[in-house]
Amino acid sequence: MAPFDLIIFGGTGDLALRKLLPALFHRYVDGQIVAGTRIFGLARDSQTDEAYRERVREALQKHLAFDMRAPSMLEPFLQLLSYRRIDLQAEDGWGELAAELADESRVRVFYLAVGPDLFGSVGAKLQAHGLTGANTRVVVEKPIGHDRASAAAINDALGQVFAESQIYRIDHYLGKETVQNLTALRFGNALFEPLWRAEHIDHVQITVAETVGLERRASYYDKSGALRDMVQNHMLQLLCLVAMEPPSSLAADAIRDEKLKVLHSLKPIADGATSHLTVRGQYRAGAVEGRPVPGYLEELGTNTSRTETFVALKAEVSNWRWAGVPFYLRTGKRLADRMSEIVLTFRKVPHSIFGDEPVAQNQLVIRLQPDEGVKLWIVNKIPGPGGLRLRRVPMDLSFAETFGGRQPEAYERLLMDVVRGNPMLFMRRDEVEAAWSWIDPILAAWQSSNESPKAYTAGSWGPSAAVALIERDGRTWHEDA
Numbered sequence: 339m340a341p342f343d344l345i346i347f348g349g350t351g352d353l354a355l356r357k358l359l360p361a362l363f364h365r366y367v368d369g370q371i372v373a374g375t376r377i378f379g380l381a382r383d384s385q386t387d388e389a390y391r392e393r394v395r396e397a398l399q400k401h402l403a404f405d406m407r408a409p410s411m412l413e414p415f416l417q418l419l420s421y422r423r424i425d426l427q428a429e430d431g432w433g434e435l436a437a438e439l440a441d442e443s444r445v446r447v448f449y450l451a452v453g454p455d456l457f458g459s460v461g462a463k464l465q466a467h468g469l470t471g472a473n474t475r476v477v478v479e480k481p482i483g484h485d486r487a488s489a490a491a492i493n494d495a496l497g498q499v500f501a502e503s504q505i506y507r508i509d510h511y512l513g514k515e516t517v518q519n520l521t522a523l524r525f526g527n528a529l530f531e532p533l534w535r536a537e538h539i540d541h542v543q544i545t546v547a548e549t550v551g552l553e554r555r556a557s558y559y560d561k562s563g564a565l566r567d568m569v570q571n572h573m574l575q576l577l578c579l580v581a582m583e584p585p586s587s588l589a590a591d592a593i594r595d596e597k598l599k600v601l602h603s604l605k606p607i608a609d610g611a612t613s614h615l616t617v618r619g620q621y622r623a624g625a626v627e628g629r630p631v632p633g634y635l636e637e638l639g640t641n642t643s644r645t646e647t648f649v650a651l652k653a654e655v656s657n658w659r660w661a662g663v664p665f666y667l668r669t670g671k672r673l674a675d676r677m678s679e680i681v682l683t684f685r686k687v688p689h690s691i692f693g694d695e696p697v698a699q700n701q702l703v704i705r706l707q708p709d710e711g712v713k714l715w716i717v718n719k720i721p722g723p724g725g726l727r728l729r730r731v732p733m734d735l736s737f738a739e740t741f742g743g744r745q746p747e748a749y750e751r752l753l754m755d756v757v758r759g760n761p762m763l764f765m766r767r768d769e770v771e772a773a774w775s776w777i778d779p780i781l782a783a784w785q786s787s788n789e790s791p792k793a794y795t796a797g798s799w800g801p802s803a804a805v806a807l808i809e810r811d812g813r814t815w816h817e818d819a
């Protein structure tokens with residue numbers, strides 16, 4: 339790959355130091371970032387290049403502690419970095435930046451690792467300084483708005499400066515290896531497609547469980563909550579990848595068109611239905627992984643917040659393929675385990691020939707993290723002479739055992755895709771807005787109800803109402819046993 343320029347607004351922030359620069363280091367070690375590439379960290383304070391490199395060195399040593407593959411390459415990598423002081427609201431620093439980036443033939447990527455309220459003003463500055471030419475790409479992170487209208491306003495502001503093809507909206511879940519593998523699993527195996535529909539699938543579960551709490555993000559998180567933070571983006575993207583029709587190719591728009599159709603097919607959860615189709619929870623003090631942890635309100639230092647740290651809901655994709663198949667989604671902070679998975683449960687056998695012996699339903703479990711892999715649970719005879727007894731057992735594919743080596747982090751793939759100009763794993767404007775259109779009525783109904791989120795103990799699997807949500811339908815949340 340040719341040398342390129344990457345300019346990180348928010349170059350001293352948590353995202354840059356914890357995710358972006360470690361990811362770039364790995365790509366450098368693998369030879370994808372070549373000499374002559376320039377990485378600029380931009381922020382408001384004054385500091386020298388050397389001080390910035392020192393800060394990045396410390397961050398890499400901390401965050402790559404277990405994954406520092408090539409310590410001898412750290413110094414040459416740091417030499418690609420420079421620091422520039424910039425004022426996003428005023429003129430300071432812009433003229434110099436424009437002069438440094440004058441070579442229009444190089445790919446230049448502006449990474450806006452700053453709050454979405456600044457996207458518009460940064461875009462306008464880039465335009466005013468002639469930094470929006472054809473080889474320019476801009477990367478934005480969530481939250482893209484807090485509802486559909488605010489998302490549209492952000493998209494409009496970006497759209498005034500950049501063509502849609504220049505805008506890369508990150509959903510880092512799409513960069514995860516196991517999420518990319520969903521496409522390979524579904525469309526690289528003729529085996530699954532005939533079964534991947536309402537005739538054969540009883541229901542789908544998507545769980546993204548976290549053990550972490552607020553992580554010093556209180557001011558963002560308390561305004562957001564789990565529905566905006568996780569469901570509007572990551573979980574709906576996962577749902578789209580499970581439910582979408584086969585795209586005709588891997589072309590970015592072929593895939594994004596199919597995902598958009600799924601979002602448009604989601605049955606709205608109207609006002610009256612939120613109380614039985616959604617559950618929101620908030621954690622109280624408890625113990626996670628054997629360690630006592632405070633409750634959400636204590637962490638926040640207030641007792642008035644009604645922000646949800648857990649959501650479970652039952653969605654339906656109203657189309658020919660999925661009519662009548664529930665998609666149960668749940669996500670939360672301070673749960674018992676860090677675990678993300680997608681489970682497809684197949685229908686019962688139409689007639690059992692085994693008398694009283696129970697016949698378990700087949701399940702395909704796609705484990706996104708940790709212990710990445712795929713398990714297909716099938717029914718077998720328990721060996722032995724004593725009659726036909728059955729037990730479900732897994733056909734078990736572990737990524738670590740099968741492929742060995744390290745699993746690249748999502749940002750490694752995503753950053754390089756921006757440089758290559760491949761938007762396949764990024765969200766198009768209409769996807770983001772369609773997702774908000776489905777989320778907005780749920781938020782509005784919660785807002786107008788007097789109910790508070792249901793309490794759950796940190797270290798549990800969420801409020802009992804989430805269990806009731808699925809058990810009412812005669813089903814249970816999947817447990818890996």
Ligand code: BG6
Nearest residue numbers: 480510548550567568572678707
């Ligand atoms: C982020 C959310 O988008 O995803 C966080 O803002 C969440 O609240 C994180 O913790 C989870 O990502 P991962 O990769 O750790 O599953």
